[in-house]
Amino acid sequence: xxRVIVVTSGxxxxxxxxxxxxxxxxxxxxxxxxxxxxxxxxxxxxxxxxGCERRVVYDFVNVVQGEASLNQALIRDKRIxxxxxxxxxxxxxxxxxxxxxxxxxxxxxxxxxxxxxxxDSPAGIEKGxxxxxxxxxxxxxxTNPEVSSVRDSDRILGILQAKSKxxxxxxxxxxxxxxLTRYNPSRVESGEMLSVxxxxxxxxxxxxxxxxxxxxxxxxxxxxxxxxxxTEADAAQAxxxxxxxxxxxxxxHRFLTAExxxxxxxxxxx
Amino acid sequence: MALLDxxxxxxxxxxANLAKDRLQIxxxxxxxxxxxxxxxxxxxxxxxxxxxxxxxxxxEQLQISIDExxxxxxxxxxxxxxxx
Ligand SMILES: Nc1ncnc2c1ncn2[C@@H]1O[C@H](COP(=O)(O)OP(=O)(O)O)[C@@H](O)[C@H]1O
Ligand SMILES: [Mg+2]
Numbered sequence: 001x002x003r004v005i006v007v008t009s010g011x012x013x014x015x016x017x018x019x020x021x022x023x024x025x026x027x028x029x030x031x032x033x034x035x036x037x038x039x040x041x042x043x044x045x046x047x048x049x050x051g052c053e054r055r056v057v058y059d060f061v062n063v064v065q066g067e068a069s070l071n072q073a074l075i076r077d078k079r080i081x082x083x084x085x086x087x088x089x090x091x092x093x094x095x096x097x098x099x100x101x102x103x104x105x106x107x108x109x110x111x112x113x114x115x116x117x118x119x120d121s122p123a124g125i126e127k128g129x130x131x132x133x134x135x136x137x138x139x140x141x142x143t144n145p146e147v148s149s150v151r152d153s154d155r156i157l158g159i160l161q162a163k164s165k166x167x168x169x170x171x172x173x174x175x176x177x178x179x180l181t182r183y184n185p186s187r188v189e190s191g192e193m194l195s196v197x198x199x200x201x202x203x204x205x206x207x208x209x210x211x212x213x214x215x216x217x218x219x220x221x222x223x224x225x226x227x228x229x230x231t232e233a234d235a236a237q238a239x240x241x242x243x244x245x246x247x248x249x250x251x252x253h254r255f256l257t258a259e260x261x262x263x264x265x266x267x268x269x270x
Numbered sequence: 271m272a273l274l275d276x277x278x279x280x281x282x283x284x285x286a287n288l289a290k291d292r293l294q295i296x297x298x299x300x301x302x303x304x305x306x307x308x309x310x311x312x313x314x315x316x317x318x319x320x321x322x323x324x325x326x327x328x329x330e331q332l333q334i335s336i337d338e339x340x341x342x343x344x345x346x347x348x349x350x351x352x353x354x
Contacts, residue, residue, distance in 0.1 A: 147289050154297050158304045191284030198290045202297060 002110040004117045006136035006174075008160075010152025012123030014144045015181040018217055020120035021049045022228035022236075023140070026243035028083035029228075032115040035074065037105075038088035039132035040122040041097055047087045050077065051224025061089035064101030070108050079229070084114075097131055106135050125155055134165050138175040140208065144182045145194040150202055153178075157203065177208035179242060184213045186258035196256060209242035211235050212255040302337055310336065317347070325351055 007020045017040075024036035037060060038046035047053040052075045058068035063086070070086075077083035086105075089096060109117050121132035133139060139160050143153040160174050161167055167174070180199055187193035200207050216233035220226065228239040234255050241251045314334050321327055333348040 147293060150293055151296060151300075154300065158301070162304070188286070191286050194286050194289055198286065202290065202293050 002114055002117060003138060004106060004119065004136050005138045005140060006119040006121055006133040007140045007142060008121040008129060008133055008156050009123070009142040009149070010125055010129070010156040011144075011149045014142050014149050015179075015211070016123075016142050017046050017049050017120055018221070018227065019140065019142050019179055019181065019211070019239075020046065020118050021226035022239040023243060023246070024083060024116070024118045025050075025077075025080055025226040026228050026240060027116050027118075027246075028077070028080045030243065030247065031082070033082045033084075033113055034116045034118065035084045035086060035109050035114045036118040036120060037086040038120050039097070039128060040088045040120065041094050041128060042088070042090070043122065044088040044090045046120050047075075047085060048224060049221050050085050050226065052077065052085055052087075053224070056087045059087045059089040060105070061096040063105055064097055070105060070112070079225075094128055097128075099131060099134060102131055103135060125152070125159055129156070130159060130163055133160055133174075134163070136160075136164060136174050137166070138177065140177050140179050141203070141205065142179050142181055143199060143203070145180060145184075145188070145196075145199055147194075150194070150199060153203055157205065176205040177246070178203060178205050179208050179211065181211040182213045183210050183255070185256055189258050196253075207253075208245055209238055210253055210256060211238045211242070303335065306336055310334065321349070327352065 005023075007016045007023070009016050017038075020036055024034050028034040036046065036050070038044055039060070040046070041061065044056075044059070047056050055075050058073035060073070062068040063070050063073045074084040074086055077085065106117055119132045119136065122128040133156075141153050141156060143149050157176065160176065164174050166172065178200065180196055183196065184193055188195045196207065196210050212234050214227070214233055214235035216230050216235055217227050220230055220233075227233060228236045228243075230236045231240075238255055241254065244251050314332065317334070318327075318329060318332055321332070327349065331350050333346075335346050337344050337346060
């Protein structure tokens with residue numbers, strides 16, 4: 001059975017693409033066949049984060065409009081077996097995707113035996129974001145511990161619950177998961193940042209994981225490697241835990257507390 | 271400076287609490303709007319039509335919502351009439 005997962009947030013720049021790349025890579029590393037689709041028409045970026053930007057020949061819109069076959073457009077990842085990327089179109093207008101076209105692509109991927117189809121949503125709550133979530137079975141809501149991100153996550157939850165295929169057909173609703181990213185435990189401890197408990201309390205959905213603010217994320221995107229592959233990095237380990245929990249494993253949450261600073265450091269700076 | 275920051279930091283207000291309080295109020299409000307009954311927009315239009323028969327009003331000025339308060343469902347209507 002294939003599972004369609006949308007990675008969504010409402011607000012832009014919170015870490016959807018970073019999360020899509022790492023979760024897709026993590027699931028493929030576990031042996032699953034994974035396709036990750038960039039729904040951000042006009043603002044293609046997933047290819048860069050995955051390091052396959054020079055191998056994009058055909059894109060999602062080409063497939064939807066019948067100008068290329070799905071097989072021609074799927075880019076096979078060079079590092080990880082069973083991982084495929086479908087790039088967004090860079091030039092077309094946002095209306096180039098249709099609901100029927102998206103449905104056909106997802107159905108074809110299911111028929112091709114993909115275990116997971118990860119939909120990297122564009123920002124916003126309008127058409128692009130709604131198309132990305134429409135066919136989802138599960139949603140990973142990416143949130144930063146910050147007021148506008150929490151508010152936008154709540155709005156996207158409203159859309160998941162009202163405007164998805166599952167909601168409209170009266171089926172069981174989309175399964176919701178929270179991934180809290182760019183978490184800075186020391187700022188939480190000093191009372192300057194919403195804590196993970198605060199955000200869970202506010203959004204009231206199950207927590208899949210917390211990804212710490214990490215310098216390695218920038219290094220990974222510079223190199224075009226999903227950060228999960230940088231196994232030493234705390235963000236990578238946190239994403240690995242997310243993948244394990246997503247697959248049903250029980251795992252304690254990590255990286256929630258600040259490294260203890262000695263009194264000397266506290267008094268005299270970093 | 272770090273020493274000063276450290277000592278001052280002890281007394282600084284916790285902005286995270288402020289954020290949580292504000293969000294709690296805002297999300298409750300936005301959720302109640304989302305869960306508003308389907309007939310609300312049409313009811314709003316009809317109420318507007320009735321009021322417009324008697325006074326000239328700015329359509330945007332009518333706020334209408336259904337909230338829950340103390341176990342009761344409350345229909346709240348807010349309209350500022352223009353000065354004559
Ligand atoms: N855990 C993290 N730590 C530090 N920076 C991060 C983290 N997650 C994402 N970022 C950075 O945030 C920015 C936006 O991330 P991106 O995944 O492109 O967001 P979105 O797809 O939601 O717009 C990027 O510059 C990325 O490197
Ligand atoms: Mg993105």
